[in-house]
Amino acid sequence: MFNLKAISNLFDLRADYVYGAPYGSGHINDTYRIEVDQAGLRVSYILQRVNSNVFKQPIPLMENVLRVTTEALSVLQAEGCKDAYRRTLTLVPAKDGKPYAQDAEANVWRVYTFIDRARTYDMIENPQQCVEVARAFGNFQKLGANLPGAPLFETIPDFHNTTKRFATFKNAVAEDPIGRAKTVQKEIDWFLEREADCHKVVNYLASGELPVRVTHNDTKLNNVMLDDVTGEGICVIDLDTTMPGSSLYDFGDMIRTSTSPAAEDEKDTSLVTMRMEYFEALAKGYCEAATFLTPLEKELLPFSGKLLTMECGMRFLTDYLLGDTYFKIHRPEHNLDRTRTQIALVESIENQMEAMQTVVARY
Ligand code: ADP
Ligand code: GN1
Numbered sequence: 001m002f003n004l005k006a007i008s009n010l011f012d013l014r015a016d017y018v019y020g021a022p023y024g025s026g027h028i029n030d031t032y033r034i035e036v037d038q039a040g041l042r043v044s045y046i047l048q049r050v051n052s053n054v055f056k057q058p059i060p061l062m063e064n065v066l067r068v069t070t071e072a073l074s075v076l077q078a079e080g081c082k083d084a085y086r087r088t089l090t091l092v093p094a095k096d097g098k099p100y101a102q103d104a105e106a107n108v109w110r111v112y113t114f115i116d117r118a119r120t121y122d123m124i125e126n127p128q129q130c131v132e133v134a135r136a137f138g139n140f141q142k143l144g145a146n147l148p149g150a151p152l153f154e155t156i157p158d159f160h161n162t163t164k165r166f167a168t169f170k171n172a173v174a175e176d177p178i179g180r181a182k183t184v185q186k187e188i189d190w191f192l193e194r195e196a197d198c199h200k201v202v203n204y205l206a207s208g209e210l211p212v213r214v215t216h217n218d219t220k221l222n223n224v225m226l227d228d229v230t231g232e233g234i235c236v237i238d239l240d241t242t243m244p245g246s247s248l249y250d251f252g253d254m255i256r257t258s259t260s261p262a263a264e265d266e267k268d269t270s271l272v273t274m275r276m277e278y279f280e281a282l283a284k285g286y287c288e289a290a291t292f293l294t295p296l297e298k299e300l301l302p303f304s305g306k307l308l309t310m311e312c313g314m315r316f317l318t319d320y321l322l323g324d325t326y327f328k329i330h331r332p333e334h335n336l337d338r339t340r341t342q343i344a345l346v347e348s349i350e351n352q353m354e355a356m357q358t359v360v361a362r363y
């Protein structure tokens with residue numbers, strides 16, 4: 001267990017630490033909500049340990065986050081936004097002025113102001129939320145397009161390179177270090193049958209037929225905060241993978257996380273389905289904000305849902321085969337349950353691909 005009080009004291013909070021507790025349901029970082037007493041006023045912050053197993057270079061990552069959040073704030077303020085600080089993450093500097101602090105074990109920690117009266121959702125509740133989520137991520141990409149300076153640092157190289165992801169998956173199957181492959185042969189074969197799909201977007205990016213943009217790359221539903229009162233998508237969070245990528249990675253992961261009524265780790269896969277009404281709401285919100293999309297990007301929007309869901313399923317299965325070292329798990333077969341929901345969702349998308357194309361053509 002970490003000494004949250006000592007770590008909080010590395011930051012320029014000008015307040016007395018009261019308590020801290022684990023917060024949220026992310027699969028990667030260690031997130032805590034802390035409460036401090038600021039001259040008599042109770043104030044919350046988010047305190048986070050960057051996962052250094054996943055992010056090998058957390059310091060350039062923090063420079064990315066600082067650049068993106070600084071730009072977002074300045075754009076909001078220039079637009080005259082009255083609640084700019086609720087609409088972007090805000091890093092609280094450490095006492096030495098850096099946007100992060102390191103503990104004795106060289107763990108990288110950061111503090112964000114706590115965005116209040118808004119929350120994230122693990123499960124989508126209605127199509128209007130899809131419109132909000134897609135609009136928020138679409139606007140975030142617009143911001144990325146105007147980011148001044150050098151390209152952002154690639155925090156996880158080849159993060160959505162599905163050709164490489166497929167090769168890594170095949171290696172895991174071949175090496176099978178803990179002997180799990182024989183128990184999941186059906187799932188393994190399912191992914192092997194779909195190899196061709198893994199190369200499509202990667203090849204279009206390499207040939208220049210698809211543009212490289214600044215994208216978020218982790219647009220799952222619970223990485224956007226919706227206002228408690230209005231339901232508006234007010235703030236995109238979890239910026240660790242914001243870097244060069246494809247708009248399709250972002251839209252695809254929205255389809256993966258915001259169209260099914262079942263949780264990512266639902267054991268009953270008969271509940272998993274891609275709901276057209278939710279897809280249509282995503283397409284509407286996204287196309288309204290992402291006015292920059294090329295015809296090929298638009299054409300591939302339905303396919304992106306299949307691709308990102310397949311990729312994620314393959315990553316869960318790879319992690320299962322390698323002994324659950326990447327994603328946080330909360331039960332022994334957690335990554336396998338997650339794999340199976342992704343398979344079910346891809347099958348549902350495959351069955352509705354034509355209708356999805358018709359929907360996109362309307363926007
Ligand atoms: P992970 O990378 O592990 O997914 P996130 O950055 O997404 O970590 O944070 C985990 C959860 O913490 C989010 O889903 C959200 O509910 C909550 N959270 C993160 N940042 C803030 C913030 N600034 N204000 C309020 N809640 C936040
Ligand atoms: C992770 O950090 P979180 O929980 O928002 C993962 C995503 C996966 C997702 C699956 C850096 O997202 O790529 O799609 O889990 N993030 C990283 O739920 O690997």
Ligand code: MG
Pocket residue numbers: 026027222223238
């Ligand atoms: Mg997250």
